[in-house]
Amino acid sequence: MIKINQLNKSFGTLNILxxxxxxxxxxxxxxxxxxxxxxxxxxxxxxNGLESYxxxxxxxxxxxxxxxxxxxxxxxxKNIGMIFQHFxxxxxxxxxxxxxxxxxxxxxxxxxxxxxVKELLKLTGLEDKINVKTRNLxxxxxxxxxxxxxxxxxPEILLCDEATSALDPKTTKDILNLLKMINESLDITIIVxxxxxxxxxxxCDDVILLEDGHVVENGHVDEVFMRYSPAxxxxxxxxxxxxxxxxxxxxxxxxxxxxxxxxxxxGVELKSVYSIIYSSTEQFKENKYDTxxxxxxxxxxxxxxxxxxxxxxxxxxxxxxxxEET
Amino acid sequence: xxxxxxxxxxxRIIFPSFLATIRMLCVEIFLAVFFGxxxxxxxxxxREDGLHPxxxxxxxLNALISIIRSFPFVILMVSIIPLTRFxxxxxxxxxxxLVPLTIASTPFMARMFENSFKEVNPALxxxxxxxxxxxxxxxFKVVVVSALPSLVSGLILCIIHVLNLTAVAGAIGAxxxxxxxxxYGYQSFNNRVMYSIVFVLMALVIxxxxxxxxxxxxxx
Numbered sequence: 001m002i003k004i005n006q007l008n009k010s011f012g013t014l015n016i017l018x019x020x021x022x023x024x025x026x027x028x029x030x031x032x033x034x035x036x037x038x039x040x041x042x043x044x045x046x047x048n049g050l051e052s053y054x055x056x057x058x059x060x061x062x063x064x065x066x067x068x069x070x071x072x073x074x075x076x077x078k079n080i081g082m083i084f085q086h087f088x089x090x091x092x093x094x095x096x097x098x099x100x101x102x103x104x105x106x107x108x109x110x111x112x113x114x115x116x117v118k119e120l121l122k123l124t125g126l127e128d129k130i131n132v133k134t135r136n137l138x139x140x141x142x143x144x145x146x147x148x149x150x151x152x153x154x155p156e157i158l159l160c161d162e163a164t165s166a167l168d169p170k171t172t173k174d175i176l177n178l179l180k181m182i183n184e185s186l187d188i189t190i191i192v193x194x195x196x197x198x199x200x201x202x203x204c205d206d207v208i209l210l211e212d213g214h215v216v217e218n219g220h221v222d223e224v225f226m227r228y229s230p231a232x233x234x235x236x237x238x239x240x241x242x243x244x245x246x247x248x249x250x251x252x253x254x255x256x257x258x259x260x261x262x263x264x265x266x267g268v269e270l271k272s273v274y275s276i277i278y279s280s281t282e283q284f285k286e287n288k289y290d291t292x293x294x295x296x297x298x299x300x301x302x303x304x305x306x307x308x309x310x311x312x313x314x315x316x317x318x319x320x321x322x323x324e325e326t
Numbered sequence: 327x328x329x330x331x332x333x334x335x336x337x338r339i340i341f342p343s344f345l346a347t348i349r350m351l352c353v354e355i356f357l358a359v360f361f362g363x364x365x366x367x368x369x370x371x372x373r374e375d376g377l378h379p380x381x382x383x384x385x386x387l388n389a390l391i392s393i394i395r396s397f398p399f400v401i402l403m404v405s406i407i408p409l410t411r412f413x414x415x416x417x418x419x420x421x422x423x424l425v426p427l428t429i430a431s432t433p434f435m436a437r438m439f440e441n442s443f444k445e446v447n448p449a450l451x452x453x454x455x456x457x458x459x460x461x462x463x464x465x466f467k468v469v470v471v472s473a474l475p476s477l478v479s480g481l482i483l484c485i486i487h488v489l490n491l492t493a494v495a496g497a498i499g500a501x502x503x504x505x506x507x508x509x510y511g512y513q514s515f516n517n518r519v520m521y522s523i524v525f526v527l528m529a530l531v532i533x534x535x536x537x538x539x540x541x542x543x544x545x546x
Contacts, residue, residue: 088453
């Protein structure tokens with residue numbers, strides 16, 4: 001279990017992380033998201049002690065990271081694997097040598113190293129590449145090697161720093177599936193730092209949203225998405241939609257058999273018309289969510305709100321002239 | 327000046343001085359690589375974002391390198407004669423020449439190596455830290471390993487540079503090809519000797535470069 005409490009970090013006078021607190025349970029996949037430069041990579045590095053912090057605490061299974069000596073920290077890092085955006089492999093060495101490197105640093109007998117490398121290559125699907133120099137591999141293959149290297153010491157936690165940001169969508173999907181498989185079969189806690197919402201959608205159980213060094217959203221992915229807070233909206237936003245008139249609500253609900261006719265049912269039951277300004281469907285892991293922005297007659301506003309409540313639909317009234325990012 | 331037949335030039339001048347040059351070159355390269363490597367590593371780890379930042383050591387070593395490198399070799403050689411005499415007990419001969427040669431080429435070697443280390447991607451070092459490598463392991467299992475091709479090409483450059491210096495060192499009685507070209511060739515008005523030695527030096531440089539390139543390709 002990773003527990004971060006009131007963490008503060010600054011570079012000189014520049015505050016990077018302010019009063020960060022959250023807990024990640026064993027075996028979860030947690031997305032650490034935010035726009036670039038909000039300090040998510042720095043936060044990730046506080047977890048394995050690559051970055052120090054000014055105040056607060058980071059504990060893993062009850063051990064405070066900042067209390068460890070350099071030697072203890074090195075040993076502790078066996079328990080935490082890490083992969084990077086640009087793979088960080090030694091290009092002139094073979095796949096075997098790259099994966100064996102951590103074990104060589106820990107003086108593990110050659111026989112064991114051989115067995116372990118083979119096992120990891122099987123897991124990552126690179127058995128035929130064992131003697132290929134890593135510079136001759138594709139991006140996706142390189143990241144697989146990096147994942148294998150991160151798993152050599154049987155870690156309990158895997159940190160991923162923008163691990164798919166340099167990959168094309170198809171390869172990203174493959175790597176994410178591999179991570180999901182590792183999470184399920186090896187019971188490894190995975191923390192993914194990313195600015196891509198698609199990564200969160202595909203594999204994350206929990207999500208922590210950072211903005212200006214603060215945690216602004218934290219919870220199960222579907223809960224956070226249902227809430228659809230302004231901060232999440234600012235992060236996800238792509239298109240801008242300006243609301244000029246009317247009484248507008250953003251509503252979000254989970255798709256299931258009981259409510260696939262929700263929108264039409266609402267109009268019939270409330271005996272009112274409304275217009276749909278925007279609609280979208282998004283998938284989080286196995287669940288699909290529909291989001292609509294609707295313009296409703298002001299006289300019926302309270303009826304609609306009650307109806308949203310009764311049907312477990314999350315809603316938020318949009319202000320006029322507010323730049324609505326959809 | 328009596329006429330020297332080719333066999334005599336080869337046997338009595340070129341061959342012994344060739345051996346003398348090779349001997350001086352080998353010992354000297356060994357010393358310069360050793361000291362140069364130690365200095366380069368020290369500068370590298372004491373950099374601002376290095377493994378053990380130390381502004382004092384870093385600035386001092388950088389200044390030292392720049393100062394020594396600013397000396398023309400001939401001047402350096404004569405100006406440190408007292409030191410040479412203190413270390414080797416004499417100021418002439420090939421062993422004595424090793425002192426100025428080492429002092430002149432170590433900073434060159436160190437700068438070369440340091441540049442190679444600097445090229446190593448810092449993300450690689452971060453990755454090594456993330457799996458718990460010690461500083462020693464980071465240097466020798468990651469930095470040196472990744473920088474090896476670049477170290478090799480730097481080394482080749484240095485060897486040829488040092489070969490040139492050994493020829494100059496002939497001026498203080500170091501012996502070798504440079505000294506012979508000067509003494510039996512130029513000063514004895516014997517162009518045959520002088521140009522044949524120049525030819526040997528040329529061949530030596532080409533050979534070193536050729537072998538160096540092969541090694542580079544192998545370790546790339």
